[in-house]
Amino acid sequence: MSDAPRVGVVTFPGSLDDVDAQRAVRLSDATPVRLWHADDDLQNVDAVILPGGFSYGDYLRCGAIARFTTIMDAVVDAAKGGLPVLGICNGFQVLCEAHLLPGALVRNDHQQFICRDQKLRIENAETAWTRQFSQGEEIIIPLKNGEGGYIADEATLDRLEAEQRVVFRYLDGNPNGSRRDIAGIANEAGNVVGLMPHPEHAVEMGYGPDTAGGTRTGIDGQRIFTSALQALVGV
């Protein structure tokens, strides 16, 4: 599989779900490439994932210190050049701090850490990371965060809606006070996507959320990863 797409997964000090993200990449028939926060080279990867966790202990603000690492300089440059970049949870926070995505994530309005299976609607099935879904499709993947409230000013929210850049929206209850039930957004070009819930925890039978089909059968997260690869291998 030497010609399999190579997907970089960045590990910051305090990253938690980097190995799960690598596994999700492997299960989608791509080759995961470990990228270290202090690297300055993306090793010619075809896409990059910023995983969940607590980079730098969430000190200062979630993602604020990770944003200024050398690997992020490379990620920001590559993202502006069109490289598919996915930020999951803490990775979403890093993308916002890096200004690759607008807005910010703040502490959940109810002040509790929340961990549950979360229903989402795919609001834009044309981004690099959602093109294997259908528009309006409903999926369930795990959510776990303490600072997942998405906020931006009204003008930014209006622009995101108008430009179809809200990619994922919470269904059956807003878990954290996110404005307009926003669970994930994209940049203007659609190559950079950030979301709070965790698709990498719903990629293999026996480990994902419960569904009507049985206990831990949910694998709705898988297509997030294969979506990016579909473009890379030119299917």
Place this chain on the structure above:
Amino acid sequence: MGRVVVDVMPKPEILDPQGKAIAGALPRLGFKNFINVRQGKRFELEVDGDVTEAVIAEVRDAAIKLLSNPVIEDVVSVRNATVEEATNV
């Protein structure tokens, strides 16, 4: 040695869950007079020398770039520490 004090607060329109939790705890301790609490951050940056206008300007720059996120926070003050603050380790 000089010291610069930076205060950062959540923007007024941003819900501050930490402040809200504190506001909820105060009356339970008998502090009944406070109708609202907001929690911010204070930073102290030390320099090897005097706090000059150039130092203040540099701290102001750092406050916007790193110490605060302008989407959700305001830098409400950047100032030279008082003598009392500067000697208080």
